[in-house]
Amino acid sequence: MSRLLAASAGGALLSLSFAPFSWWWMAPIALALFSAAVYGRRARAAFGLGFLAGLTFFLPLLTWTNEYVGAVPWVVLAMLEASFFGLAAVMVALVGRLPAAPIWAAAAWVAAEALRGAVPFRGFPLGSVAFGQADGLFLSLASLGGVALVGFAVALCGFGLADLARRVLAARRPVVDGSATIGPRALAMPAVLTVVPALAALAASPAVGTDAQEGTVTAALIQGNVPQLGLEFNAQRRAVLDNHAERTRELAADVAAGREPQPDIVIWPENASDIDPFRNADADAVIDSAVRAIDAPTMIGTLETPEQGDIHNTVVHWDPADGPVDIYRKREIQPFGERIPLRGLVSAVMGVVNPSIRIPDREYQPGDTPGVFAMGRADVGVVTCWEVAFDHRVNDTVLAGATVLAVPSNYATFGLTAMSEQQLAISQVRAVEHGRAVLVAATSGISAVVSPSGTVVSSTDLFTADALVAEIPLRSTTTLATRLGAGPEWIISALGVAAAGWVVIGGVRRRRLDRSSAVREAAQP
Missing domain, CATH: 3.60.110.10 (Carbon-nitrogen hydrolase)
Known part of the structure; x- marks a missing residue:
C-alpha cells in the first residue's frame, strides 16, 4: 500500500510543478517518491506503479483536452502517455542497485521522455519535466544542454534524494546478526548527487546571454x-x-x-x-x-x-x-486536431462519444x-x-x-x-x-x-x-544547447538504456550459470 501511495503522490505532485501552479520545486520531491515506489520491484510491478504515477500526473495536467472532445479522449490520452511512465519505472527499478544508481536512473528517465516525444504519431512532448521549470532554479541549464539536460538535472536531484533517504533510514535500523551498518561515506554519494545539479544550475545562470547583439x-x-x-x-x-x-x-x-x-x-x-x-x-x-x-x-x-x-x-x-x-507552412501537424491518425477507428469512436463532431474530409499537410x-x-x-x-x-x-x-x-x-x-x-x-x-x-x-x-x-x-x-x-x-542540438538527449538516453540493458544481460547470465550449476550438481553421483 505504501508503494501505491508513493506512486500516486509522486505523479500528483509532479503535476503541481506545471501551470497553473508552477511549483517547480515539487518536481524533485515527486521524482523521489516515484523512485521510492519502484525501488527493488520486478519489471511487471514497477510498470504498474509507474503507470499509476503517470495517470495521477497526466489526468490533472491534460484536463484542457476534454474542453472540446469530451472526457473519453482525455482519459485515453492520459493512459497512453502514462505507459511511458511505466517504461521509465521499469528502467529505474532495474538500475536501482547499480553503483551511483541515481545517475543511471536519471538518464533512464530522460530516455523515456525522449521516446514519448517521438512516438506514437510523431510524439507528445508536453509534460516533459523541463517544461515545469520555467520559473525554477534549473532553467539556466537549458542554455547548455536543452530540455534533456534540465530534465536530467531535476531527475538526478530527485533520485539522489530518494537514495539518500533510503540510506539514512537503513543507517538508523538496529544492527541484527552482525550485519554491517551504513556509515557517513555511504551517505556522501547520494548527498553529492542531490546537490550537484542545483549548484550546476546556479553556476550556469551568469552564462545566459540576454544583451542585444544586432540592435x-x-x-x-x-x-x-x-x-x-x-x-x-x-x-x-x-x-x-x-x-x-x-x-x-x-x-x-x-x-x-x-x-x-x-x-x-x-x-x-x-x-x-x-x-x-x-x-x-x-x-x-x-x-x-x-x-x-x-x-x-x-x-x-x-x-x-x-x-x-x-x-x-x-x-x-x-x-x-x-x-x-x-x-x-507549419511542419509539426497536431494529431487528432489537424490530422487524424487511425481515421476509421476515430470516426467510429467519436460517432458514439460525440456525434456532433464531424471528422474533416481533408487533413492538414506539413511544410518542409x-x-x-x-x-x-x-x-x-x-x-x-x-x-x-x-x-x-x-x-x-x-x-x-x-x-x-x-x-x-x-x-x-x-x-x-x-x-x-x-x-x-x-x-x-x-x-x-x-x-x-x-x-x-x-x-x-x-x-x-x-x-x-x-x-x-x-x-x-x-x-x-x-x-x-x-x-x-x-x-x-x-548557445551551446543550440549548437549541440539533439546530442545531449541522445547521449543521456543512451547511458540510461545501456545501464538498464547491462542489468538485464547480467541477470540473464546469472540465471544461465545457476541452471548450469544445478544441472552439474544433479549429474553428480
Missing part, C-alpha cells in the same frame, strides 16, 4: 480575441479576422496619437484569418488594409485551402507596400522547411503553436538564422484552462535554451513577450482584445 526592434503582438459562440461557422471565422484587423487599426491610431511607439514588426496569431486570403479577395482586402494602417511588416496566421490539393496551416509575411512576400522572415532588421523565426514543444523544430529555426522567435498560437478551443499557461512556460524554456526573445501571439490569450532570460516581460489576459508593444533585443550568437 533592438519594437514588436507589437495583436490579440484580437474570438467572438461569442453561436455564430455560424463562416461568420465566426470572419469575426475573428475582423477582430484582429480592428485591433491593429486601433493600435495604428494610438501610434498616430503618440500613445504607443511605431512598431517595427507586428505579429498576428495562428488562425487569425481562417479565411484563405489567397482565394478570398475580401479577406485579402481586410488584411492588407490593417497592415497598411500600422505600416509595418506583419506576420499573419492563416490557412491555405485550395479547392484541390494539400491544405496547410500557414503564416504569411505581409508587407505594407508589397503584400504577401513569404510564407511558412524552417520559417525565418526578414522583417526589417529582425530575422523572425516562426514556430507555430504546437511546434514549440518539439526540440528539433525550434533548434533548426534558430540555426536557420532567427534573431528572435515568434510563436503564433490559437488556444481558443481550450477555454479558460491552463493550456495557454503551460505553452507559455515552454516558450520561456525555449528563450533560455536558444538565447532569443520569444513573441507569443494568441487569438484569445495568453499573448506574451518573453526575454532571452526566460522572463515574461508583459502578457495579456485570456479572452480579451489587446495589443502588446515592447522593445526586444535581437541576438545572433548561438
Whole structure:
C-alpha cells in the first residue's frame, strides 16, 4: 500500500510543478517518491506503479483536452502517455542497485521522455519535466544542454534524494546478526548527487546571454480575441479576422496619437484569418488594409485551402507596400486536431462519444522547411503553436538564422484552462535554451513577450482584445544547447538504456550459470 501511495503522490505532485501552479520545486520531491515506489520491484510491478504515477500526473495536467472532445479522449490520452511512465519505472527499478544508481536512473528517465516525444504519431512532448521549470532554479541549464539536460538535472536531484533517504533510514535500523551498518561515506554519494545539479544550475545562470547583439526592434503582438459562440461557422471565422484587423487599426491610431511607439514588426496569431486570403479577395482586402494602417511588416496566421490539393496551416509575411512576400507552412501537424491518425477507428469512436463532431474530409499537410522572415532588421523565426514543444523544430529555426522567435498560437478551443499557461512556460524554456526573445501571439490569450532570460516581460489576459508593444533585443550568437542540438538527449538516453540493458544481460547470465550449476550438481553421483 505504501508503494501505491508513493506512486500516486509522486505523479500528483509532479503535476503541481506545471501551470497553473508552477511549483517547480515539487518536481524533485515527486521524482523521489516515484523512485521510492519502484525501488527493488520486478519489471511487471514497477510498470504498474509507474503507470499509476503517470495517470495521477497526466489526468490533472491534460484536463484542457476534454474542453472540446469530451472526457473519453482525455482519459485515453492520459493512459497512453502514462505507459511511458511505466517504461521509465521499469528502467529505474532495474538500475536501482547499480553503483551511483541515481545517475543511471536519471538518464533512464530522460530516455523515456525522449521516446514519448517521438512516438506514437510523431510524439507528445508536453509534460516533459523541463517544461515545469520555467520559473525554477534549473532553467539556466537549458542554455547548455536543452530540455534533456534540465530534465536530467531535476531527475538526478530527485533520485539522489530518494537514495539518500533510503540510506539514512537503513543507517538508523538496529544492527541484527552482525550485519554491517551504513556509515557517513555511504551517505556522501547520494548527498553529492542531490546537490550537484542545483549548484550546476546556479553556476550556469551568469552564462545566459540576454544583451542585444544586432540592435533592438519594437514588436507589437495583436490579440484580437474570438467572438461569442453561436455564430455560424463562416461568420465566426470572419469575426475573428475582423477582430484582429480592428485591433491593429486601433493600435495604428494610438501610434498616430503618440500613445504607443511605431512598431517595427507586428505579429498576428495562428488562425487569425481562417479565411484563405489567397482565394478570398475580401479577406485579402481586410488584411492588407490593417497592415497598411500600422505600416509595418506583419506576420499573419492563416490557412491555405485550395479547392484541390494539400491544405496547410500557414503564416504569411505581409508587407505594407508589397503584400504577401513569404510564407511558412507549419511542419509539426497536431494529431487528432489537424490530422487524424487511425481515421476509421476515430470516426467510429467519436460517432458514439460525440456525434456532433464531424471528422474533416481533408487533413492538414506539413511544410518542409524552417520559417525565418526578414522583417526589417529582425530575422523572425516562426514556430507555430504546437511546434514549440518539439526540440528539433525550434533548434533548426534558430540555426536557420532567427534573431528572435515568434510563436503564433490559437488556444481558443481550450477555454479558460491552463493550456495557454503551460505553452507559455515552454516558450520561456525555449528563450533560455536558444538565447532569443520569444513573441507569443494568441487569438484569445495568453499573448506574451518573453526575454532571452526566460522572463515574461508583459502578457495579456485570456479572452480579451489587446495589443502588446515592447522593445526586444535581437541576438545572433548561438548557445551551446543550440549548437549541440539533439546530442545531449541522445547521449543521456543512451547511458540510461545501456545501464538498464547491462542489468538485464547480467541477470540473464546469472540465471544461465545457476541452471548450469544445478544441472552439474544433479549429474553428480
